[in-house]
Amino acid sequence: TFLIGLTSGTTSVPKAFTRSRQSWRQSFEASIEFFGLAQDDVTLAPGPLAASLNLYALAECLYAGSEFQTLAGFDVGDVHAAITHDGVTRLILVPTMLRLLSERGLTGGVDASGVRTIICAGSKLDARTLEAARRWAPNATIFEYYGASELSFVSGMGLAAGELLDAGGTGIGHPFPGVDVRILDDDGSELPAGEAGNICVRSGMVSNGYLWGDDGQALRSFNGWFTVGDQGYLSAGELHILGRRADMILTSGKNVYPHEVELALASVPGVAAAVAAGIADDLRGQRVVAGVVPSHAGVTATQLRAGLENILPRDKRPHQYFALSELPTTDRGKVSRNILLDWIGSQDPRARLLDR
Known part of the structure; x- marks a missing residue:
């Protein structure tokens, strides 16, 4: 064992996982190759090193002999200043940060033409964020990837400057170098293309x-194929992510993944960010609820329902909407659906019911 780390604790208590020196070396070499990290890059990961995304960025840069910068906490002005004055060429962050930086950078005239690479993880890039980032940093290749603490990198894709992509779907690219992916059922049998099951690596x-x-519900192995319970499917070799099995909502006999609802809501005008979850319901078993961080005052439930009408099936649409003063996140910055449900259950003022 070379390093002991903690999982993010998004769906349960944090777990201490172990990895060998060789596994870290392979991760560094795979990510340096995939993301094209160069020695003359200046990487900024704008957040605390307690977050695994930022800590890995530091270790990767040390391995590659490349400059790394960080901030004690995320602040739009501080990041813009670093890009303007410190020659930052590479950003590593989550999509909500990228949207804020891009939209405020565009309105404030912050020049990001020197940024060559943007790497997003933690949640799926939505179409609005991608469009804003493309306009703000026109010369950047924009990457997003899927991975887990226990699995390391799994799959990813990059959008080169000037290249168009149908963003907002569930696709998350092809496997990383040295990674094989299969979709297996709960008995360990391989599923055909297009059929959802356990993403195994x-x-x-x-x-x-x-x-x-270890609660027996996280990292599991099917004859050497490992999964953390994330659900998805393969189509033409591309991996599509549906979400963590533990997050799945069973409503009126239908399986709904919050991830799909959140991606749809992110495309609705007036929504800066969204998080969805399932709440107990005597009639349906569970009902879908959603919290949105409005991008401006006056967003209504009626507007949100209308915005989803043509992009999300009726049985997947939320029954209730809540206006959030902030995203519900863990101490390590990960969005938490459990915290959203706690806010709703306790009538926390950070989650205000939109009744019209």
């Missing part, structure tokens, strides 16, 4: 397991 980057916190 075989690579030299996979964790050795847990030192503590």
